[in-house]
Amino acid sequence: MKSIPNLQDYKIELIQILSNTKDVELLKESLRKLFLEVLKNNSYMSLPEFKIVPTESLQFSVWYQDPDAITETLRIHQEKCDLYLWRCTDEKWYLDDLYNNASEITEQILARIPIFHKIPENPKEVKALLESGLMDFKPEIFPIFSKNKPNDLNEVLTWDDRFLLVGTKVENLKIYSLTEWDMLIEREDFYKKVGQL
Template sequence: MKSILNIEKNIFELENILNKKQKIEELESSIQQLFSLILKDYPYLKLPTFSIIPTRALEFIVWYQDPNAITETLLIKQNSFTAYLWRCDDEKWYLDDLYSEPREIASKLIKHIPVFYSIPENPKEVKHLLEIGIMHFNEILFPIFSNRTLEDSREVLTWDDHFLLVGTQLTNLKLYSHEEWNALIDRENSYLN
């Protein structure tokens, strides 16, 4: 898999968002918009989830809570990645009680959110991303990795020059080589004749 392009530019854009004096709801919206823009060429990938949670609920669980923290925290989550952003009375955003400089926070988020390093390059990677929940199961959006034409593309989600990913739902995904797929199609056609 490859990573998103322009990592440094994206870090800079997120840093600019963090430098603004804004409410947590505005921060959430601004970050979601940036992440959507970053992934606009990959509509089949899922954005991380965002939620605003009570800061008090995290006391002694994630960090030693600063008594001057605002009452709400922004949770950004994708698979095993979680990040907590909150602001204290010094008007600075903090990430997981470890980082307080906007550049550091932006860098940690962009460099560690899984979707930004999950651009598939073949059907095997598409299957993996579907199974771990980073990719939408939407037949219309699946990327195609080859110009090769298929004799029968029913139930084929994506392909490259070597493999096809076939299935109708997450529970029946299967990889086939082109030879295996053609043999299966030939057998099915012989039953119909």
């Protein structure tokens, strides 16, 4: 899998959001819009979950001793990644009680959000992403990795020059080599013809 190639191009915009946004609800919406922009060429990827949680509920698990934190915290969750952003009376955003500099927070967000670094390069990776929930099941916009189409595209979700991914939902995904797929289609065609005799 690869990272989004122009990810660092969004660093300035993310720093501006952190510097100019004072409200946690506005931060949530601004980050969500920015993430959609980052993923515009990979819109089949699932956005992280953005949730506002009571800051007090995070005491001793995320932050430890800052009594001046505002009452609400933005939780960004995806896969095994949890990021927590809150403001304090010093008017700064804090990330995970470790960072309070907008540039450092930006670097952490861009480095740690899984979907920014798991762009698929073949059908096997698409399958893994679908099964992990990092990709939405939207076959009409799945990436295709080869210009050479398989002989039969029935239930084929994506392909490259060696393999293809077949299925109608996440629960029945299967990888076939192109040779295996051609043999399966030949058998199906044979049985259809025999059944019509």
